[in-house]
Amino acid sequence: MSEREVLELLRENARYSTADIARMTDLEEDEVEAAIAELEAAGVVRGYQAVVDWDKLEDERVRAEVELNVRLDRETGYGDIAERLARFPQVKALRLVSGDYDFDMEVEGDSIREVSQFISEKVAPVPEITQTVTHYVMTSYKENGIELGDGDEDDRLSVSP
Amino acid sequence: MTFELSDRVQAVPPSGIRRFFEIAEERDEVISLGVGEPDFSTPWAARDAAITSLEQGKTSYTANRGKRELREAISDYVADRFDLGYGADEEIIVTAGASEAVDLAFRALVDPGDTVAIAQPSYISYEPGVIFAGGEVLSVPTKKEDDFRLTVDALEAAGASEADLLVLCYPNNPTGAIMRESDLEPVAEFAREHDLTVLADEIYAELTYEGDHTSIATLPGMRERTVVFNGFSKAHAMTGLRLGYALGPADVIGAMNKIHQYTMLSAPTTAQHAALEALDSCDGDVREMVEQYDRRRQFVLSRFREIGMDVFEAKGAFYCFPEVPEGWTAEEFAEAVLREQGVAVVPGDVFGAGGEGHLRVSYATGLDDLRKALNRLEAFVEDHV
Numbered sequence: 001m002s003e004r005e006v007l008e009l010l011r012e013n014a015r016y017s018t019a020d021i022a023r024m025t026d027l028e029e030d031e032v033e034a035a036i037a038e039l040e041a042a043g044v045v046r047g048y049q050a051v052v053d054w055d056k057l058e059d060e061r062v063r064a065e066v067e068l069n070v071r072l073d074r075e076t077g078y079g080d081i082a083e084r085l086a087r088f089p090q091v092k093a094l095r096l097v098s099g100d101y102d103f104d105m106e107v108e109g110d111s112i113r114e115v116s117q118f119i120s121e122k123v124a125p126v127p128e129i130t131q132t133v134t135h136y137v138m139t140s141y142k143e144n145g146i147e148l149g150d151g152d153e154d155d156r157l158s159v160s161p
Numbered sequence: 162m163t164f165e166l167s168d169r170v171q172a173v174p175p176s177g178i179r180r181f182f183e184i185a186e187e188r189d190e191v192i193s194l195g196v197g198e199p200d201f202s203t204p205w206a207a208r209d210a211a212i213t214s215l216e217q218g219k220t221s222y223t224a225n226r227g228k229r230e231l232r233e234a235i236s237d238y239v240a241d242r243f244d245l246g247y248g249a250d251e252e253i254i255v256t257a258g259a260s261e262a263v264d265l266a267f268r269a270l271v272d273p274g275d276t277v278a279i280a281q282p283s284y285i286s287y288e289p290g291v292i293f294a295g296g297e298v299l300s301v302p303t304k305k306e307d308d309f310r311l312t313v314d315a316l317e318a319a320g321a322s323e324a325d326l327l328v329l330c331y332p333n334n335p336t337g338a339i340m341r342e343s344d345l346e347p348v349a350e351f352a353r354e355h356d357l358t359v360l361a362d363e364i365y366a367e368l369t370y371e372g373d374h375t376s377i378a379t380l381p382g383m384r385e386r387t388v389v390f391n392g393f394s395k396a397h398a399m400t401g402l403r404l405g406y407a408l409g410p411a412d413v414i415g416a417m418n419k420i421h422q423y424t425m426l427s428a429p430t431t432a433q434h435a436a437l438e439a440l441d442s443c444d445g446d447v448r449e450m451v452e453q454y455d456r457r458r459q460f461v462l463s464r465f466r467e468i469g470m471d472v473f474e475a476k477g478a479f480y481c482f483p484e485v486p487e488g489w490t491a492e493e494f495a496e497a498v499l500r501e502q503g504v505a506v507v508p509g510d511v512f513g514a515g516g517e518g519h520l521r522v523s524y525a526t527g528l529d530d531l532r533k534a535l536n537r538l539e540a541f542v543e544d545h546v
């Protein structure tokens with residue numbers, strides 16, 4: 001159960017120190033460390049990354065959501081296709097989804113040209129892929145549960161009853 | 162000309178909180194742990210419902226006692242959460258904040274010369290409310306040794322057996338104390354024995370950590386002598402929408418409604434739409450906020466222990482109540498911390514008897530600020546103690 005609690009706190013903010021996590025829970029610091037080690041060892045926690053608002057940076061970052069349709073045959077399953085695509089570093093996320101298309105793929109690159117080339121040269125030619133629809137991200141409003149707007153000012157009185 | 166202000170108004174001194182507000186406003190970069198309201202915004206679904214109601218032009222008065230649908234929702238909610246059974250027709254009144262409900266109750270129940278016992282330290286509005294209604298205040302101090310719970314010893318020592326009303330606020334502002342059923346039982350017995358009417362301000366009921374809130378009105382023989390106050394300000398983060406309610410037997414709610422219908426007409430309509438949605442669909446938001454407060458509570462308590470300030474294990478609301486180090490009064494300490502370190506807390510004296518030597522520290526503030534503020538407090542203690 002303590003692992004669950006620690007996981008929730010890490011999901012809220014992966015940079016909480018183990019000391020702070022211990023203060024916020026009934027756990028001792030070494031128990032927090034053990035819980036994190038266990039989560040990592042079991043492969044539950046796969047990594048820690050910053051949530052970035054690219055619009056706040058000078059350098060361009062191009063991101064696209066790509067819908068992929070595939071045709072399976074006796075030898076090739078979804079897993080095989082996914083594995084092949086996921087190995088490209090340009091692919092940031094890849095999910096099999098229900099609905100009108102099969103895979104939902106997030107691609108990132110330095111320019112539209114780079115991303116387009118990647119899709120037309122590396123993705124589209126994969127024999128099982130029958131169709132790609134690329135949506136370039138224009139503005140992001142929320143990432144990983146974090147709203148990217150300017151946020152609401154704290155307009156509370158500084159001291160109140 | 163100068164006005165001849167009424168004796169009742171003149172009898173009430175200016176609020177001690179005001180002074181700290183003014184010092185805090187003068188200084189830059191203050192981190193305030195002096196705030197008595199949530200740092201969360203109202204759950205979006207409730208705000209959205211309020212906006213929609215405005216778009217639909219629902220801007221007229223409601224029934225005096227509040228929209229019937231809302232009273233029904235409140236009736237279901239308090240039954241479900243706190244085991245309180247009150248009918249939507251006659252036993253519930255929706256008010257402009259719990260504040261209005263408290264004031265209505267004083268005006269409906271207090272005659273000039275009546276004595277109102279108030280368990281203290283407590284929220285700052287009860288004493289003035291009693292005085293405005295023409296009553297006399299009897300302070301019943303609670304003690305740190307008792308974890309700031311009200312005991313029969315304290316009631317007897319204060320002479321509360323002679324009082325007409327007793328005001329309780331658990332979970333408590335400013336101490337964060339709660340009272341479990343076993344703590345409430347002797348108080349309930351005292352109330353029955355001495356025929357006291359009980360006013361129970363339970364606005365922080367949802368913010369009870371480690372176990373569930375028990376309302377004194379659920380104890381045997383207490384429903385008929387208790388008025389319960391609750392509202393949307395704290396649990397649903399709706400302070401600015403000004404919506405609360407009172408639960409009680411039909412005659413007292415009827416009397417309160419008589420005052421309300423001539424002084425307020427009805428509680429804010431937009432807020433009533435928000436509240437209805439809050440009860441309908443925002444349980445998850447409330448749970449999430451309570452979880453956040455609980456983590457911060459444990460964080461702050463741990464930090465005070467590390468700093469070496471004595472603090473009792475607050476289990477409710479969003480306050481903890483550490484003791485100031487020896488040689489300081491609460492007021493001196495709070496003022497020095499504010500001036501030197503830019504951390505605002507409220508001296509406990511402001512909340513009446515029993516609060517001396519303590520600070521009210523609100524953790525209705527994000528963890529980053531809490532961390533910074535407690536580091537500053539630590540530096541202050543290292544410099545001075």
Ligand SMILES: Cc1ncc(COP(=O)(O)O)c(C=O)c1O
Nearest residue numbers: 161258259260284334392394405
């Ligand atoms: C104990 C207590 N009761 C009542 C209130 C006022 O609540 P409302 O906003 O519903 O008027 C507060 C606000 O700080 C409080 O702490």
